[in-house]
Amino acid sequence: MKIRKAVIAAAGMGTRFLPQTKAMPKEMLPLVDKPIIQYIVEELVEAGIEDIVIVTGYNKRSIEDHFAEPNSDLIKTLSQNKQKHYLLDELNDIANMANFIYIRQKNFLGNAAPLMNSEHIIGNEPFIFTFGDDFIKAEPSRFKQMIQVYEQHQANILSCIEINSAEDYLRYGVISGKNIDSNLVSMDSIIEKPGKANAKSNIASVSSYIFNPEIFKFLNQASEGIENGQEISLQKAIQLMIDAGRETLAYKVMNGKYHDSGNKLEYIKTVFDFGVSDPDIGKDLREYLLKQLN
Numbered sequence: 001m002k003i004r005k006a007v008i009a010a011a012g013m014g015t016r017f018l019p020q021t022k023a024m025p026k027e028m029l030p031l032v033d034k035p036i037i038q039y040i041v042e043e044l045v046e047a048g049i050e051d052i053v054i055v056t057g058y059n060k061r062s063i064e065d066h067f068a069e070p071n072s073d074l075i076k077t078l079s080q081n082k083q084k085h086y087l088l089d090e091l092n093d094i095a096n097m098a099n100f101i102y103i104r105q106k107n108f109l110g111n112a113a114p115l116m117n118s119e120h121i122i123g124n125e126p127f128i129f130t131f132g133d134d135f136i137k138a139e140p141s142r143f144k145q146m147i148q149v150y151e152q153h154q155a156n157i158l159s160c161i162e163i164n165s166a167e168d169y170l171r172y173g174v175i176s177g178k179n180i181d182s183n184l185v186s187m188d189s190i191i192e193k194p195g196k197a198n199a200k201s202n203i204a205s206v207s208s209y210i211f212n213p214e215i216f217k218f219l220n221q222a223s224e225g226i227e228n229g230q231e232i233s234l235q236k237a238i239q240l241m242i243d244a245g246r247e248t249l250a251y252k253v254m255n256g257k258y259h260d261s262g263n264k265l266e267y268i269k270t271v272f273d274f275g276v277s278d279p280d281i282g283k284d285l286r287e288y289l290l291k292q293l294n
Contacts, residue, residue, distance in 0.1 A: 003126050003147055003210065006049045008040060009114035010132035011057040011105040016263050025060045027132035029267065031274045032281070035066060036261050037132045038094065045097045047143035049128065052098045053121050055105050055114035063132075064102050069095040110231030112219055119216045126150065130208035136161065137273075138256030142208060145253055149184065150210050155247040157210040158187075158238070160203050161258045168204060169196040173235045175250040176200035185250040187242055192235045203250055205235075206258055214246060 014026030027037040037054075044052060056063055070078075070091045078088040103117050115129060128143060136142040136159060146157050163169065170193050177187040190205060191198070215237060222237040242248050259270040275285045 001126055002048070003128060003150065004049060005051045005053065005122055005125055006044045006128040006130065007053045007055060007114055007118045007122070008037065008044075008130055008132045009055055009111065010037060010060060010063060011055050011114060012133070012262075013057070014133075017267075023059070025056075025063055025132075026262070027060075028062055028066065029133075029261065031261075031271060032278050036135075037063060038066070040130060040132060040135055041067070041097060043135070043141045043143050044128065044130075047128075047141060047147055049143070050098060051101065051121075053101045053103060053118050054132070055103045055117055057105055064100075067095060067097075067100050110233055112222065112232040112234040112237055115211075115215065115234070116219055116223065116232060119219075122213060122216075124213050126210060126212050128208060128210055133262045134207050134258070134260045136207055136253045136256040136258050138253050140255075142253045142256060146208065146210050146251060149249065149251050153247065153249060154212075155249045156212055156215065156238075156241065157249045157251050158190075158205040159208040160185075160205050160250045160252050161256070162202050162252065163204045164202065166196045169194060169199050172204035172206055174199040174201060175203050175205055177250065180249070183252040183254060187248045187250050189242065190235050190238050192233070203252065205250065206260075212246075215241065218244070 010025065010027045012026065014021035017026050017029070020029070028035040031039065041052060054063060070088065074091070075088065078084045101121055105113055105117055128146070138145065142159050146159060149157055158175070160175065163172065173190045173192045174194050175185060175187050176189045177185045179185055185203065189200065191200070218237040218240040219232070221240050223232045226232055238248060259273070260266040261270050272289070276282050276289070278285070
């Protein structure tokens with residue numbers, strides 16, 4: 001079955017960026033001239049996704065506004081200046097990239113909660129699940145690569161990277177299993193933040209997933225006994241799925257670089273990476289940075 005739907009988790013509070021995120025969602029922090037979440041949406045659309053469910057929180061209205069058609073005042077301002085007509089076209093293109101569905105997250109917390117809230121929209125279809133503040137920049141895009149793997153195996157797929165530092169083993173879920181090829185592992189376990197000494201490999205699950213709809217059965221199992229206000233773990237549901245014999249693959253994204261914009265330092269690094277490669281400002285920014293470093 002063709003993958004047509006995606007869920008983006010964008011309900012986090014962004015406390016590490018306060019006070020900036022008191023009024024602006026962290027997913028809307030800019031990378032040059034686009035918010036982080038727009039890059040993710042563009043990659044999904046390029047990979048063939050038609051329906052995008054964005055799971056938000058109480059302070060995330062600006063995400064909905066960003067992917068809506070421009071308001072009448074902005075249309076009037078841009079229409080009166082011929083040199084800015086292209087901007088109006090760009091804004092309309094953003095609003096029409098996909099069918100956007102918004103859900104306000106409620107009740108449960110944790111990285112599985114956005115999926116629990118989206119089940120009624122996903123239905124009986126395979127889909128992509130990803131986060132609104134981190135991504136793997138790759139060519140072809142990670143989503144195109146993952147979809148290609150899915151079409152070959154029809155299995156659940158986790159996008160992965162290789163990790164090295166001791167800190168990384170305390171930040172991500174680490175997988176283990178049997179190698180299918182140099183970039184693909186048939187998983188037998190995923191352990192969240194195991195520490196380097198307890199990790200069974202150097203392959204970490206980050207950023208995105210392709211799930212068959214059966215994941216919801218295991219999410220419900222993982223949430224048994226969980227009360228409102230407690231966290232539901234996606235990794236627990238994935239392990240239950242593996243233990244039940246459902247094939248789950250860890251895919252190391254090729255030609256990619258992982259950007260975690262969820263903390264200040266990594267966000268600044270991402271801004272610099274995008275800035276120096278920008279066709280309009282990249283050359284001048286590189287020259288400026290070299291002067292500052294000398």
